[in-house]
Amino acid sequence: MKARRITPESRIAVLGAGCAGLTCAEFLRLRGAKQVTVFEASDRAGGKVWSVPYEGAPAGGRGLFEAGTVFFVPGPVWSHVLSRYGVSTEIAPMPSVRIADLSRGRIRHPLAVSGGWSVFQRLIQTGRFLRMLERYGPLMDQKPGLQAHARPDVAIPAGEWFTQAGMPFVRQVLLPIAGGAQFGPGLDQVPALYVIRLLTLLRRYPLVNQLRLAMPQLRAGHDTVWRRVAQAHGVRFREAVQRLRRLTDGTVEVETTNGGYRFDAVISTLPPGKLAAIADFSDAERVPWSRVRTLSRVVLTARVSGLPPRVFHAPRFQDDGSIPPAHPYLQYEIDPGCGWMTFHPFLDGGRTVADAEAACRDVVARLGGRLESIEHRALIPEWFPHFGEQEVRDGLYDLLESSQGAGNLWHASELFSGISVPHATEYARQLVGRMLPDTAEDLTGSPLR
Ligand SMILES: Cc1cc2nc3c(=O)[nH]c(=O)nc-3n(C[C@H](O)[C@H](O)[C@H](O)COP(=O)(O)OP(=O)(O)OC[C@H]3O[C@@H](n4cnc5c(N)ncnc54)[C@H](O)[C@@H]3O)c2cc1C
Structure with a gap:
């Protein structure tokens, strides 16, 4: 497949408007790229960065909870977008994490x-x-x-x-x-x-x-800035990419729910299973992608009563620290004294959201409280947490990186960057620098609004 030299005049598509895709769009623009199109399947910017408002927050509370990204982990891309798009960097401190030993009923500092x-x-x-x-x-x-x-x-x-x-x-x-x-x-x-x-x-x-x-959270909410970045870059919402084909002339054909387009380069930030299902991968390219194993997880937010304010627990059940299936691995109150908590269970072994809800009720009851009602569910169906030891030893990351740019398809997904906003965004920024090495980032320009 022909590799095209990418220049500021190239037509570039970015697939996905999570923080990685939006970082690509932002830094492509800062390096002078003039024709960047971002496709997003949903009607919302931010992807796994998702802040949800709720009613009845106490005075001084944030009035919203994070249904995805929990902690604000600072980094250069966060700093850049927060400053450029005028979002406050004011921090809302979270309670310290405590280990809740549920089999013994003890709560301790780690x-x-x-x-x-x-x-x-x-x-x-x-x-x-x-x-x-x-x-x-x-x-x-x-x-x-x-x-x-x-x-x-x-x-x-x-x-x-x-x-x-x-x-x-x-x-x-x-x-x-x-x-x-x-x-x-x-x-x-x-x-x-x-x-x-x-x-x-x-x-x-x-x-x-x-x-x-x-750890801190951003008082303004973690997705606020990404919504502004998306607006500045004219993201095409509700336009899911359905097929990708790399053509012999070096262009890439992208088929979406709204039509077909040609680009000189495409950057994907789609979850691995989604990209593998729609791309024209060769057998050799498929090798690392076929070894990806995903998990489902759900973030549940609920009203609770009978628990002290400002709790943030990592539960432990048994002496070996293991946690029963579908039980939350983390849970915390979303604003001090508001009586709403967010829970982080994994749906392993075919467990359902209903199983996870029952497990959250159980955990709250063990701590002496009561889960009153589930108010929000955020399902993450394709969570790729890691490869296994053998895959790392087999050099799958070398294979993945060597496929960057093949047929003008580039990757800035979590599969390459690892999981977290800093990893996703800092990798995306560096990738744009690799794609457009002859240009410098112009960080001084006025906000693109
Ligand atoms: C519960 C949870 C807690 C977390 N906690 C933290 C934390 O505390 N701190 C931290 O830094 N990070 C945290 N993370 C990780 C962090 O949120 C992610 O690593 C990061 O948001 C990934 O961004 P991304 O842009 O790579 O992917 P995503 O956010 O997944 O974005 C991909 C985008 O692609 C879109 N898409 C999918 N299919 C298509 C299609 N066919 N066509 C077009 N668009 C499509 C999706 O709708 C989505 O918007 C957490 C994640 C989760 C889920």
Whole structure:
């Protein structure tokens, strides 16, 4: 397939108006691209960044909850869009994360979970953990994308890796939180690469927040800025891409629910299963995509009574920290004292949303409260948390990266970048720089509104 040189005059399509697709559109424009079209299947910008207003917020509350992205993790792209599109960077602090040991009915600060370690041992291991963040963090920040970090020494399961690195206590207390944020069931078996990468994001907070495990949210809501970016770039909402064909002349034909178009280059941010179903992949290209395994997850927001204000729990049930199927891995009150909580269960093993709702009721009851009514459900049907150890060892990330630009199809999806807004957006920005290397970002221009 012919590779075209991409210039500011090229016709470029971006598939998906989540934060990655919108970052591509924004930085393509800042590098002078004049013909950028963004297609979005839904009627909403932001994708998994989704802030939902609710009635009856207490004074000083945000009056909205996050049905996707929970924590605001700062980064250069966030800073750029917030400033350029005039969205306040005011922070709403979240409560510190506590471990709710539901089989014993205890709630503890993670660093106070004893598990047989003396205070001295816990402090030593916490010090090792902070040094580990400094060892891996700077390079991981510098090189967004998973390929640069997918080495055999971090392909081994996270449980084993943390034990070998002399941090069994950190494994006990931090891995359940990482599981809630990203990985779901079978956390110990997740290659250490992904867990380390997620945890290095903690470095982006002041040390006191790292130790308190108190993370921020944006008071204005996480999707506000992405809605503005989408408006500035004229996103074509409710126009789902249905087929992609790379033609021998180097152009790409894109078929959507509204018609057919030709582009000189296409950047996809679609979930992996969706892209694999509509693209004209060769057999060789299909290899890494066929090894993607997705999970379903749901974010439930409910009114609860009988619980203290300002709770943020990562539940633990048994001594091994395992959580029964469909139970939430994280749950927190959305505004201090509002009586609404958001729950993060995974629908593993064929569990349904109804199973997850029942499990949330159970968890609230174990904590001495009552779940009154489910008010919002956000279903995430194609969650790709990670490859397995063998896939990382087999060099699937090298295969994926070597396919960048084949037939003028480029990728800025979570499959390449990893999961989190900073990873998604910083990878997308770097990709645009690779596509248009002869141009510089003009960050000084006035807001595109
Ligand atoms: C519950 C949850 C909690 C999270 N917590 C955090 C957190 O605390 N901090 C953090 O930084 N990150 C967090 N993340 C991760 C972060 O939200 C994602 O990594 C990031 O938003 C991914 O952005 P994206 O643009 O790559 O993908 P998406 O947001 O998935 O965007 C893809 C877009 O493509 C569109 N699309 C799909 N099919 C088509 C089609 N055929 N045609 C056109 N468009 C299509 C979709 O509608 C969507 O808008 C969380 C995610 C979830 C789900």
